[in-house]
Amino acid sequence: MADVRLSNVDKHYGDVQALHDISLDIKDGEFVVFVGPSGCGKSTLLRSIAGLEGISGGTIEIGGKDVTAVAPSDRGVAMVFQSYALYPHMSVRDNMEFGMKINGVDKAQRRARVAEAARVLQLEDYLSRKPAHLSGGQRQRVAIGRAIVKEPEVFLFDEPLSNLDAKLRIQMRVELEALHSKLKSTMIYVTHDQVEAMTMADTIVVLNKGRVEQVGSPMDLYHSPKSAFVADFIGAPAMNFLDIAVDGGALRYAGRPVPTGRDVPEGARRLGIRPEHIGLTAPGAGMFDASIDVKEALGGESYLYATLDGGERIVIKTDGDNSTRHGDRVGLDLPPQRIHLFGADGANLTLG
Numbered sequence: 001m002a003d004v005r006l007s008n009v010d011k012h013y014g015d016v017q018a019l020h021d022i023s024l025d026i027k028d029g030e031f032v033v034f035v036g037p038s039g040c041g042k043s044t045l046l047r048s049i050a051g052l053e054g055i056s057g058g059t060i061e062i063g064g065k066d067v068t069a070v071a072p073s074d075r076g077v078a079m080v081f082q083s084y085a086l087y088p089h090m091s092v093r094d095n096m097e098f099g100m101k102i103n104g105v106d107k108a109q110r111r112a113r114v115a116e117a118a119r120v121l122q123l124e125d126y127l128s129r130k131p132a133h134l135s136g137g138q139r140q141r142v143a144i145g146r147a148i149v150k151e152p153e154v155f156l157f158d159e160p161l162s163n164l165d166a167k168l169r170i171q172m173r174v175e176l177e178a179l180h181s182k183l184k185s186t187m188i189y190v191t192h193d194q195v196e197a198m199t200m201a202d203t204i205v206v207l208n209k210g211r212v213e214q215v216g217s218p219m220d221l222y223h224s225p226k227s228a229f230v231a232d233f234i235g236a237p238a239m240n241f242l243d244i245a246v247d248g249g250a251l252r253y254a255g256r257p258v259p260t261g262r263d264v265p266e267g268a269r270r271l272g273i274r275p276e277h278i279g280l281t282a283p284g285a286g287m288f289d290a291s292i293d294v295k296e297a298l299g300g301e302s303y304l305y306a307t308l309d310g311g312e313r314i315v316i317k318t319d320g321d322n323s324t325r326h327g328d329r330v331g332l333d334l335p336p337q338r339i340h341l342f343g344a345d346g347a348n349l350t351l352g
Helices: 042-050 092-102 107-121 136-148 166-183 194-200 218-223 228-233
Strands: 004-013 016-026 031-035 057-062 077-080 154-158 186-191 203-208 211-216 240-243 245-247 250-253 268-273 279-281 288-297 301-308 313-319 329-333 340-343
Touching (some): 004 042, 016 057, 107 166, 186 194, 240 313
Antiparallel strands (some): 240 268, 245 250, 268 340, 301 313
């Protein structure tokens, strides 16, 4: 196991800068998730740590050693890709042994490492099978096993679950969390799925256009997003945003006052409220009124898609037994302590 330190890392592809002055400290044994939309630089950053991409500036340290110019095979990392990349003609055992065999590890040690990885990943009954005879989840476990037998200091995962169906993704998330608890290894995981990030990470790194937007625990990012970008990306459904006006120090939406329970910061331009924090009441009895356009009933919870009288769309998360239907008029309450205010540049002004 090892810590990972990135200092002022830049990456250029010709005239295009993919990574901008990224500095991060990842602790020994930590599960860190890089998250962000497509093209934000998360996979480029992971591949830079692995040595598969050369960086244009800055340094990368693993376990206190500067590995900026070190070959990928000598960095003490193992990478699991989106594609399983298994040899179809080889058995599970041979796939897991292959890298060690190429590196000259003796047979007895290879077998011992494979046996231990198979036990941890519950693959003991599949070692003689070919990849074609395995499910998607089993193939992904083989790919992870191939990384485990290298006994790396750091595990790197590049969207490893994106090829799996929804149910299997949930199962594999649980298995990866359990694996991290067993191995207590440093793991860096890339995904565009904020649900994966929230459920798996000790620390989330939100990337935006090659820059670090915010670093923190899942609940830190949920409760205290530093920008509208983070607030919009973290949470499902996403945070609602409303254009607001400040009149004499008071907040107004569509001409109606919005109580905030505190001084309105200068420069506030948008109000943010999460769907689960909006209360339903009778029309005329709440802060705003809205008409229900669509209801998605999911069993234990329901999502209401509504149009405010001010014309903007909003999502409300309610109990699954809520009887509200399409076309109903409702009142909405926004708890002042749950309201976020953002400036024209997207900064969260309510964080002080």
